[in-house]
Amino acid sequence: MSSINLDEKIEYRGYWYLPSTPSNSVAGIVTYYPNDKIVLELIGSFGKSFIDIFKNSNEETVIYGKTSDAKNITLLKCHQYSSLNFSAGFPIVRFNCEYMIVGKHIAGLEEKHQYWAMVRIPELTYWCHPEAIEMTLYNANGEEYSKISLSCSTKYRDEENVIKEVQIDKITSIALIKGVKFDESKRRLNPQMEQYTYIEIHKNNTSSINELLSDIHMFEQFLSFATLNIVKCSSITIYDKDFYQEDNNQKYYRPINVIHPFFERQKMENKLVNKYDFLFDYVTIKDVYPELLKKWYNEPTELAPIRGHLISSLERKKVYSSVDFLIVVQAIEGFYRRFRSAKYRKEHKFSGKASSKLHPILTDLLSEFSDIDLLNRNVIDVDSVVDSRIYFSHFMPKTSNLKAIDGWDLIAETRKLRILLLCCVLSFLGFNNSQINDILNNSDSSLFV
Numbered sequence: 001m002s003s004i005n006l007d008e009k010i011e012y013r014g015y016w017y018l019p020s021t022p023s024n025s026v027a028g029i030v031t032y033y034p035n036d037k038i039v040l041e042l043i044g045s046f047g048k049s050f051i052d053i054f055k056n057s058n059e060e061t062v063i064y065g066k067t068s069d070a071k072n073i074t075l076l077k078c079h080q081y082s083s084l085n086f087s088a089g090f091p092i093v094r095f096n097c098e099y100m101i102v103g104k105h106i107a108g109l110e111e112k113h114q115y116w117a118m119v120r121i122p123e124l125t126y127w128c129h130p131e132a133i134e135m136t137l138y139n140a141n142g143e144e145y146s147k148i149s150l151s152c153s154t155k156y157r158d159e160e161n162v163i164k165e166v167q168i169d170k171i172t173s174i175a176l177i178k179g180v181k182f183d184e185s186k187r188r189l190n191p192q193m194e195q196y197t198y199i200e201i202h203k204n205n206t207s208s209i210n211e212l213l214s215d216i217h218m219f220e221q222f223l224s225f226a227t228l229n230i231v232k233c234s235s236i237t238i239y240d241k242d243f244y245q246e247d248n249n250q251k252y253y254r255p256i257n258v259i260h261p262f263f264e265r266q267k268m269e270n271k272l273v274n275k276y277d278f279l280f281d282y283v284t285i286k287d288v289y290p291e292l293l294k295k296w297y298n299e300p301t302e303l304a305p306i307r308g309h310l311i312s313s314l315e316r317k318k319v320y321s322s323v324d325f326l327i328v329v330q331a332i333e334g335f336y337r338r339f340r341s342a343k344y345r346k347e348h349k350f351s352g353k354a355s356s357k358l359h360p361i362l363t364d365l366l367s368e369f370s371d372i373d374l375l376n377r378n379v380i381d382v383d384s385v386v387d388s389r390i391y392f393s394h395f396m397p398k399t400s401n402l403k404a405i406d407g408w409d410l411i412a413e414t415r416k417l418r419i420l421l422l423c424c425v426l427s428f429l430g431f432n433n434s435q436i437n438d439i440l441n442n443s444d445s446s447l448f449v
Helices: 124-129 209-227 289-299 300-314 323-338 342-347 358-368 373-379 382-393 407-429 433-444
Strands: 008-018 024-033 037-043 061-067 072-085 090-102 115-121 133-140 145-149 162-167 172-183 192-204 235-240 244-247 252-253 257-259
Touching: 024 090, 024 323, 037 072, 061 090, 061 133, 061 209, 115 209, 124 192, 124 209, 162 289, 172 209, 192 209, 192 407, 209 235, 209 289, 209 300, 289 407, 300 407, 323 358, 323 382, 323 407, 358 407, 373 407, 373 433, 407 433
Parallel strands: none
Antiparallel strands: 008 024, 008 061, 024 037, 037 090, 061 072, 072 090, 090 257, 115 192, 115 235, 133 145, 162 172, 172 192, 235 257, 244 252
16 A cells, blocks of 8 residues: 655655646745645746735645656645745745645546545554454464464455445445555565554545545544544545556556645654543444444434534543533534434433423433433533533623533533533434443543543
């Protein structure tokens, strides 16, 4: 799997030009700064007058480049800023770019081809272990010894490497695949091996890079939910079925790397990842994983705002504010109003009518999940939550009859509410209360409170 690591600084030197004027190329350097920005620095300009160069509104939708090692690069959504040394007599023109596509010139993210994507997310390997390298203990004649074996085909898309493939809809499939990186340069004295799990996204018709990025983002959110941590991919490699080299009747598809400064990413060395920190791992939900993933992807309209608020609430911060409290409360309210209609309540024999007020909403949901041990151990103060919602949403003056809380008390209630929100989303995905209880009990309770 050929890829570029988004945790590392990347630099390309070459000539750059606009698609409309390929003969007017300018020397320069493009640099990717992890989690920060992509900057193209040109020694000169694309033939504009000095007045045009220093206009604040200058923007180029697409810039093409040819690097010193013959790579084709596309820079997208480029915003210009410039400087001029009057002694030198030429300007230094810089562009901040939102996307860098390494390996191919394209017209834009919406351009459609027969694309498929291979994506690495560091946490995915911990969540779904590839089990490509195994150590087995043997006992022969009363003597124990071990044997290390490597089981991973190097053939592309070998079924032996596919852990699970799910047909999300009529167009899209997503596969969990085990991979192995083997450093052959040191194989005799000190072989270096790495096993990992990655995903492949396939479409059965033409698609755009933007559509693939949307699918990738949805999977990142699913994994963030499962691991109770904000996760982002470390590499995105796209292939085009019409973009290849052929040798001895064998097609070798050329990699197209997508680079974007995902600001929420954290380097793995800065994160301590333990399997027991997850809400659930792949083994836990292996039997129902296909249905879970389908539901996650196929309910975007109904679940999207709730899912977004849930993912936002997962971020572990050094400083919390009332905004974090409101995010969780609003997600719970949204869940109830969207998925706990009068029809649902009647079918499940809940008394009364569906409410639009927060107090009965919380009371109703706590009644629904009354057999969840973690919620029973962390009792939510409904009155304080309701009054705090009013206070922080509308900046009402504090009065003696308003039980609004702040500080550590507000943080504590926010964490308890997050448990309730997790119960709501797990319920939506199809888990019953007994399964939800097992999932929460098997996770490290310190993750929630």
